Amino acid sequence: MTIRSILCVVDGTDASAATLGTALTLARQQEAYVEALHVEMDPRDAAPLAADGATSTMIQDIMDTVEEENRRRSQAAREVFRREAEQAGVRVVDPDAEVPEGVATGLRTRRGREHEVVAARGMVFDLVAVPPRRDGSEPPATATLESAIMETGRPTLVSPGQVPAVVGKHVAVAWRATVPGVHALQGSLPLLKAAASVSVITVDEGHSGPAPAEVARYLAHHGVHATPRAVEPEDRDVGQAVLEETEAAGADLLVMGAYAHSRLRQLILGGVTSTVLRSAAMPLVLAH
Template sequence: MTYRSILAVLDGTPAGESQLRAAFALGRRYDAYLEVLHVKPDPNMSLPLVGEGMSGALIDDVSRELEASAQANADRARRFYDEACRAVDLAPVEAGDKPLAGGFRAAWRSLVGREDSETAARGLLADLIVVARPDPGQDGAYAPALEAGLFETARPVLVVPPGGESFAGRKVAIAWNATREATRAVSAALPLLAGAESVTVVSLAESGRNAPDPARLADYLLLHGIEARVRRVEPQRHAGNELLAQCAELDADLLVMGAYGHSRLREFVLGGATREVLSNAEVPVLLAH
């Protein structure tokens, strides 16, 4: 198994620069087709609910502000893509109807619409979706590409924090609790695990019950030629923060875990451990739901 098709959904915020470096590094590593997608919102769909006292002039002002902000993000996203191409001596090209096969290729696709809908549509046939980490200062904020990737495509999502120079994945920590979500995350991460220098299975003992045996996962990984250590941990803090603390102790530069939660009424809702990790992780996190 390998990654042949990678979708990077670039929203045009500054965090996208690190995200794109990671996506390009993975594309080169696996000789994959990388599609960089930016979805510019339609300002007419983004207007807030208009009250009776809101004048037509004010509506026009708000619309212009939304359009200006959307255009600034679109320009920044395209600049990130062009710069990433130049850094690896690739000519920036537009995405067509068919992916570009035959070694590492990257293409730009710009659309107008809803980021969640377009991510869901184009992510279905991607082996991996790469997004920027949601802004931790916006607690509970809707992260459309992340939500659509997790809940509507059934594909793994790599969440990249800002500030990283590139993607390494040399030391990998796996959060293991023997659930369907964790199993899917491990399966999706097999290409990364196979190339890692070290892999550690981290199992947190749950309150009032024994933790799943991480040795069974290590045995499974060995069948894939991957040697993994196991680490059983009695949590000293909330589960998500404990996982991040374990990553720091292991000097891990990638965390693999299941994403727990659900999407309801177009709100971004994740379980506590997943939310804690996404809010605070300083290393990339590979998630599957």
């Protein structure tokens, strides 16, 4: 398996600029195409938000406001796309033209609910990149990020607040013997094969299942030399322990399974995943 196509959400914010820059860096490494996706809100979705008894004039004013915001955000998204593609030195193509050979990127605009558009379109890409919420508000995952992780069936790339100088040279796998852990491991194989070094890190939580050494042996079948590391959490939160051990290993990319619980039909990413999303200084690849 190789990564040949990446879907990257671009909303015009600094966070989406960093995410696109990171996606383009990986694209150059993997010889991949990056589709930058900007989703405008459909004004008709805003109309039901008007209180009962609102006049047609009031509803039209709301829809006009949404369209004005769409224009502002679209302009910002186009500027982010232009700047990041230029800085990365990646060729810009028409997203509706024939599939390009080699590294390239194109900007596509769709209208609808962003999390729904990403959930559907992400299914036909090898990797989905979504900016996290980095303003300190809770939860750290947006609805779009949750949809990318939980509904596309694809690994999801999340970048910190700025484009790192190096991505994927030294990779850490935060291993936990679960189905999401297996999916993260399998989905990241192209990145692990391209890495100069790989560490498989397990924070002992008392769970049974394959140990890091067994995971390293599995990776060896794919030509990946990995160093296993089993550590005790001591007095640390598990998520914080994962991040500290990842940094100690010198990793510039962290791969891990994403865990969630369903409460009142609202998807809430689990505690370890939220801690890592909130505090990671390096890009993440998450899978469920």
